[in-house]
Amino acid sequence: MQQHHNALGLATAPGNSARGIALDRRPVAPVTLIRPHAAARAARFFVEKFPGRSMYAVKANPSPDLLQILWDSGVTHYDVASLNEVRLVRRTLPQATLCFMHPVKAEEAIAQAYFEHGVKTFSLDSIEELDKIVRATRNASDLTLCVRLRVSSEHSKLSLASKFGVAPGESKELLFRARQVADALGICFHVGSQAMTPQAYADAMERVRQAIVEAAVTVDVVDVGGGFPSTYPGMEPPPLELYFETIHRAFESLPISYSAELWAEPGRALCAEYSSIIVRVEKRRGEELYINDGAYGALFDAAHIDWRFPVSLLREPDSHAKDMPFSFYGPTCDDLDYMKGPFMLPADIRAGDYLEIGMLGAYGSAMRTAFNGFGSDETVIVEDEPMASLYVAADREVASNVVKL
Numbered sequence: 001m002q003q004h005h006n007a008l009g010l011a012t013a014p015g016n017s018a019r020g021i022a023l024d025r026r027p028v029a030p031v032t033l034i035r036p037h038a039a040a041r042a043a044r045f046f047v048e049k050f051p052g053r054s055m056y057a058v059k060a061n062p063s064p065d066l067l068q069i070l071w072d073s074g075v076t077h078y079d080v081a082s083l084n085e086v087r088l089v090r091r092t093l094p095q096a097t098l099c100f101m102h103p104v105k106a107e108e109a110i111a112q113a114y115f116e117h118g119v120k121t122f123s124l125d126s127i128e129e130l131d132k133i134v135r136a137t138r139n140a141s142d143l144t145l146c147v148r149l150r151v152s153s154e155h156s157k158l159s160l161a162s163k164f165g166v167a168p169g170e171s172k173e174l175l176f177r178a179r180q181v182a183d184a185l186g187i188c189f190h191v192g193s194q195a196m197t198p199q200a201y202a203d204a205m206e207r208v209r210q211a212i213v214e215a216a217v218t219v220d221v222v223d224v225g226g227g228f229p230s231t232y233p234g235m236e237p238p239p240l241e242l243y244f245e246t247i248h249r250a251f252e253s254l255p256i257s258y259s260a261e262l263w264a265e266p267g268r269a270l271c272a273e274y275s276s277i278i279v280r281v282e283k284r285r286g287e288e289l290y291i292n293d294g295a296y297g298a299l300f301d302a303a304h305i306d307w308r309f310p311v312s313l314l315r316e317p318d319s320h321a322k323d324m325p326f327s328f329y330g331p332t333c334d335d336l337d338y339m340k341g342p343f344m345l346p347a348d349i350r351a352g353d354y355l356e357i358g359m360l361g362a363y364g365s366a367m368r369t370a371f372n373g374f375g376s377d378e379t380v381i382v383e384d385e386p387m388a389s390l391y392v393a394a395d396r397e398v399a400s401n402v403v404k405l
């Protein structure tokens with residue numbers, strides 16, 4: 001196969017596909033596949049259809065090649081949570097606007113972000129953090145301060161409700177004090193990751209309304225955070241347009257000035273379709289497959305929160321056996337390296353077979369380690385479609401087929 005390297009040093013060849021990579025190369029280590037066209041499509045969707053500003057939550061997948069694709073597709077603002085993320089985005093995208101949206105920051109990190117990297121937007125959920133920001137920026141008068149409200153995660157697969165956010169009834173003083181030092185005052189929240197219904201945002205916006213009314217402050221920014229879903233087996237959400245409509249309607253009815261801005265911080269929804277991996281089955285024991293990536297690789301969520309990712313067998317000729325449920329063991333010598341699934345695959349699967357595990361662009365590659373000497377950095381660009389998509393009508397059907405298995 002003809003091989004090239006693109007500007008980022010990644011291997012690329014015209015017409016590359018998951019099947020082609022697995023069957024032509026028979027790779028010994030896992031291979032990460034990336035799909036720039038899928039990330040660009042997701043970014044354009046948010047840029048064009050979200051009724052406000054979409055900033056990318058960098059923690060979902062911090063790879064510079066992805067940051068560049070999002071930038072090229074119109075995403076100009078980036079939600080960062082650590083000084084290293086600030087530096088990474090600044091280095092990769094010198095023109096980008098960075099917003100430091102972690103409500104508990106090191107004072108030194110705030111100072112460096114502000115004075116060395118031009119970061120002017122910060123989130124907070126306590127008076128202590130407000131004081132910290134004021135000290136670290138030496139009473140700066142050009143800050144956008146976003147007060148993080150605690151909202152319910154009941155509609156989401158992954159809760160973000162206990163750690164951060166000011167509780168109902170306690171936001172009044174913080175909003176009032178932040179208003180006094182902020183150039184622009186914002187309210188933000190996070191409904192939890194993979195929110196399965198737009199109602200999650202409607203409920204949270206009701207909390208925003210109560211907080212504004214109680215504090216009687218002028219609010220310049222309403223930031224609905226992340227939580228926008230992607231599609232996985234057994235977790236097929238309604239179309240994103242419905243989320244956008246719900247948010248738009250709620251935003252329009254808030255008691256805020258008509259010049260107020262609406263922001264969102266999508267992570268998962270922008271990058272889930274960006275990457276997948278090819279793994280090899282090294283052993284089969286009944287309904288358990290021993291594969292060469294796992295909990296310490298790109299499959300942390302599959303192991304620790306029983307997330308189900310779409311899987312497919314890459315074999316020539318195709319198997320005609322009926323699908324059955326499998327669980328996976330990863331390659332390390334650790335019982336925890338186990339992924340319950342169920343992962344539906346043809347019943348005749350055997351050692352030496354290759355699998356594609358899809359939708360790993362969000363919180364997959366970001367969590368990889370080299371524990372026990374396993375894992376691999378090999379990354380290849382492919383041009384075939386992701387295993388499921390929220391952004392292509394035809395792929396919605398593919399996604400629902402995945403779900404029905």
Ligand SMILES: *Cc1c(COP(=O)(O)O)cnc(C)c1O
Nearest residue numbers: 057193226227228265266267268
């Ligand atoms: C993790 C996180 C996000 C992204 O969440 P997704 O569910 O991936 O969209 C956005 N904002 C904040 C503050 C976060 O912590």
